[in-house]
Amino acid sequence: MNAVLQMTGVSRTHGEGATLVHALRTITFAAYAGELVAVMGPSGSGKSTLLTLAGGLDTPSGGTVAVEGTDLGVLGHKDRAKLRRSAIGYVFQDFNLIPALTAAENVALPRELDGVSARAAAALARDALADVGIDDLADRYPDEMSGGQQQRVAIARAIVGERRLILADEPTGALDTETGEEILRLLRARCDAGAAGVLVTHEARHAAWADRVVFLRDGIVIDESGSAPVDALLQPELSR
Amino acid sequence: MNPLRRWAPALRVARREAVRARGRSALVLGMIALPVLGVTAADVVIQTAKISGAEAIERRLGTADARITLEPGITKMRQTPDPDAGGWSGDGGRREAVTGFTDLETVLGRDLAAVEVVEASQMVVTDVGVADIQVIETDLTDDLTDGLYRITEGRVATASDEVVVNGALAARGFGVGDPLEVRNGPTLNVVGIGESTSVRGYPLAVAPLGSFGLRTNPGSHRWLVDAGGAVTWDEVRALNEVGALVLSRAVLLDPPSTSQLDPDIQYSTGTDDALIAVIALVVVMALLEVVLLAGPAFAVIARRMQRSLALMAATGATPPQARRVVLASGIVLGAAGAVLGVGLGLLVAWLSLPVVQRFTDAFLGPFDVPWLHLVGIAGFGLLSALLAAIVPAWISSRQDVVSVLAGRRGDSKPSLRSPLLGVLLLLGGGVALAVYGATTRQNGEYAIAVAAIVAVLGMILLVPFVVVGLSKLAGVLPLPMRYAVRDAARHRTRTVPAVAAVAATVAGVVALGIANASDAAKSEATYTYALPMGQASLTTYRGGADWDAYRRVAEQFVPDAQVMPVQGVQGNGRAWTDVVFRLDGERPFLTAYGSRLGTDVPVAGADGALPAFVNGIDEDERERAEAALRAGGAVVFVSENVTADEATLVVRAHGPDSGDPVRVTMPVAAITVNPLDEAFRGVLSVEAAAAVGVEAATVGLVIDGAEISEAQEQDVQEALAAISPSLSFYVERGYQPPDENLIILLVLGALGGVLMLGGTLTATFLSLSDARPDLATLSAVGASPRTRRAVAASYAMVIGVVGAVLGAAVGFIPGVAVSFPLTNASYIQDIDPSLPGHFLAIPWLLIGSLVVALPLLTAAVVALATRSRLPLVARID
Secondary structure (H helix, E strand, O other): OOEEEEEEEEEEEEOOHHHOEEEEEEEEEEEEOOOEEEEEOOOOOOHHHHHHHHOOOOOOOEEEEEEOOEEHHHOOHHHHHHHHHHOEEEEOOOOOOOOOOOHHHHHHHHHHHOOOOHHHHHHHHHHHHHHOOOHHHOOOOHHHOOHHHHHHHHHHHHHOOOOOEEEEEOOOOOOOHHHHHHHHHHHHHHHHOOOEEEEEOOOHHHHOOOOEEEEEEOOEEEEEOOOOOOHHHHOOOOOO | OOHHHHHHHHHHHHHHHHHHOHHHHHHHHHHHHHHHHHHHHHHHHHHHHOOOOOOOHHHHHOOOOEEEEEOOOEEEEEEOOOHHHHOEEEEEOOOOOOOOHHHHHHHHOOOOEEEEOEEEEEEEEOOOOEEEEEEEEOOOOOHHHOOOEEEEEEOOOOOOOEEEEEHHHHOOOOOOOOEEEEOOOOEEEEEEEEEEOOOOOOOEEEEOOOOOOOOOOOOOEEEEEEOOOOOOHHHHHHHHHOOEEEEEHHHHHOOOOHHHOOHHHHHHHOOOHHHHHHHHHHHHHHHHHHHHHHHHHHHHHHHHOHHHHHHHHHOOOOHHHHHHHHHHHHHHHHHHHHHHHHHHHHHHHHHHHHHHHHHOOOOOOOOOOOHHHHHHHHHHHHHHHHHHHHHHHHHHHOOOHHHHHOOOOOOOOOOOHHHHHHHHHHHHHHHHHHHHHHHOOOOHHHHHHHHHHHHHHHHHHHHHHHHHHHHHOHHHOOHHHHHHHHHHHHOHHHHHHHHHHHHHHHHHHHHHHHHHHHHHHHHHHOOOOOOOOOOEEEEEOOOOOOHHHHHHHHHHHOOOOEEEEEEEEOOOOOOEEEEEEEOOOOOOOOOOOOOOOOOOOEEOOOOOOOOOOOOOOOHHHHHHHHHHHHOOOEEEEEOOOOOOOEEEEEEEEEOOOOOOOEEEEEEEEEEEOOOOOOOOOEEEOHHHHHHOOOOEEEEEEEEEOOOOOHHHHHHHHHHHHHHOOOEEEEEOOOOOOOHHHHHHHHHHHHHHHHHHHHHHHHHHHHHHHHOHHHHHHHHHHOOOOOHHHHHHHHHHHHHHHHHHHHHHHHHHHHHHHHHHHHOOOHHHHHHOOOOOOOOOOOOHHHHHHHHHHHHHHHHHHHHHHOOOOOOOOOOOO
């Protein structure tokens, strides 16, 4: 089975000479449909860098990043943007909702940017909001919602329109325990429905929701739990 | 703590912030420097062009101590220190002895050396005919005239058959070595080309005394005098007593006070009050504009510092200390902008002097820098920066520390107080004052000017309300516009000043545009046609005309036209006949004078047909008129409906053979015409003319049927001038709007465009920099790189359209109001009741382009100037 996200020998450096910093050193990483992968590690280990490379928000200094078989490196800005609109969903730690748009408009954003008519996009948005359980807040502005509600809107935005890859960067960082658990439950449900999810977190209890945990330190994978992709649960003879 | 120590940290922070945010600082610097630059350059150019008495001395006096003018018939002179500028008045009378040069020497008590200067105009022969030029006879080789005339080619005229011409005359075809022939006068050789230091545009020739044989009035003289020293003001007054007008070098350099002038002449040195009022208004408006444009910039600076200021407050700073930091950036950027503006203004003025010179007739003086003015202008720039920084400074000193530290963006909810006050000002102040100004009898313009300012202020208070209202309706707009409108409403501190600046500018342009258009409409409607459009007439005011020769000239230069003779009662010349129609013994209803065709009463042809050049009559009336003419009667033009079949012709001949008036009653057709269109009193048939003893003669020529260009007109004028000086050739070109109208409209449109572009660009780029986090989110969510451009263009559209619509609406108030006193044409109605008593013309093209085209253009410029790449950051802070 093909990986939804396949990173091969990817490295990323910043600066040069005396200020050279290796954020990632030739890591190989994959996420498959139906599984939620957690990426853990201390700060400075390169977790966020891995996520930004995976989402096409940044270009690697070496190696290839492929989403659904397409090498992001050969795509131009416009095509990468298209991928972010239709295939990849990103959830940030500080929500990053646009304060000037209502919840429904924020969720409809990727679809509207993709050329879908406002009405159709609004309908899809409402479906996504219903999925995350806050369709009654559709016409509220972000200023008028709590942190947990905003993060749900952000997740709705990441999943609207059937995305296949969801990247979440410490989505529960700004939330209380109970709300955090709710959020992860949503992510888990999404992955069960067929998407591939990559969750960056530093809390073990959140990582417990994942099928597989990858540990990073100083830019390299130092450990990985779960020796086989999910298919292995169904086909014992397949191995990594 | 002494003030310097209080401000030092704030200034340091402001300076560092300004250097860090280079783009934004450059924008604010530009906002402040540009008006300062403009005013500086304009002031320097004006000061340089204004040849004040002291600067222009060599140009008028050469190296002489004084210029003394004597006119016969003036026995006592009263003058200002500079009679060319300030004026003079003289008393006339008969004198036993005419004042001469020796009398001047007697008054001054010393011998004088002098060079005489004689000025006159002469006709010279050109290729096409004859042209009128200015002529000066003087001795250019004498030292006293050094500085009056600058030779650029060839040499000075020394012999009496030599002449020097200026550039304007040389352009007519008189180069060095060519002959210059004076009509009925000598022919001189052109030996040099130069420029008179005071006159450029008019053709001028200079020759030694006596070359042209100028016959000036006996007793009239002008001398450049070497008095062996200064001619003081007391000596000038003494010379005035003998009737001499004196321009003295010493007096120009050190003018006496007004009290030392003759009391009768003191009034002419007053200043122009209206000019001062206009200058004050312009200064206030300019200040308002700069404040409104720089305001958004300082608002953003304050927002950037918000976090730092909140931290300062959290650690114990007081509100004044927080305010000081924002005000300090006002001081830093204001001072830098003012100095930059003055420096660049001087450069621009210096560079533009050659261009200005090309367009003016008078010579510009030496580069004159009015330093005191410049200090004032720079102070103005600094003041406007401070004013622009005050509101953001105040807001930032009272912000909610907790919400800022928690990272919430956006302004608080708008209050209802300001819009209510705004409506009050707009309706109560603006509209009411405007109505008062429009209907009052005198000086309504001042009330309307105040109304304009009050209305603009009221509108400014309404802008937040409008912007917020617009954001509520934005749901139906496409994404970039929806985002721009809502974001603009959320950050009113930044948006409102920009919209207000655009609106204030547009209001001013619209008001002035309406006033201008209404005035032009009135001029056009009340224009009286001397002839039908396109027709030309050739007349003379002397007798003894050679009509065949004139006809040949007309046919030569306007080959396609028909030339028809005008037969009529001789109305000009030494013997002329006055024909008046009286109906029922009453005064005539219509008295027309000054027909362009040489007569007030033309005579019809032998077949009784109405002459072709009689216009303004309907077809059916023409029938009636011709019937009367065929019956041997006459046609009378009246301004009201009259049912009379008969009239009495009263014919009075003037001149050497005048006799008693002749009265004959005859059948007439009375035809009603528009008095502004008809220039004749009536038409006589041949029999009627014979009956009153009038001989019909050719009194003029009508040229019709072809379009006569301005070049052809000039050729005909010159050719006719060669034949006889008393001929008049007139081409009816209809209402010609004066060139200044078009120039005013263009300047208004350009000014509006520049200010709108400036305001919109400022606000848009500030908004873009403010919206960086949102743009990064858009990028993360998958917006194409073009989206940044679309968002920028949307910001520009919002500001441009809202500002232009509001401004145009408000501009109507003073514009419509001022059209009333401006176009008050009640006197016209007395003459022609069909004309309205008031004219209102709305320049829809100007308004449409301001409201529609200009915002679109601005948005396009902004879109082109914006980077299209969205910021790509995942961690937004």
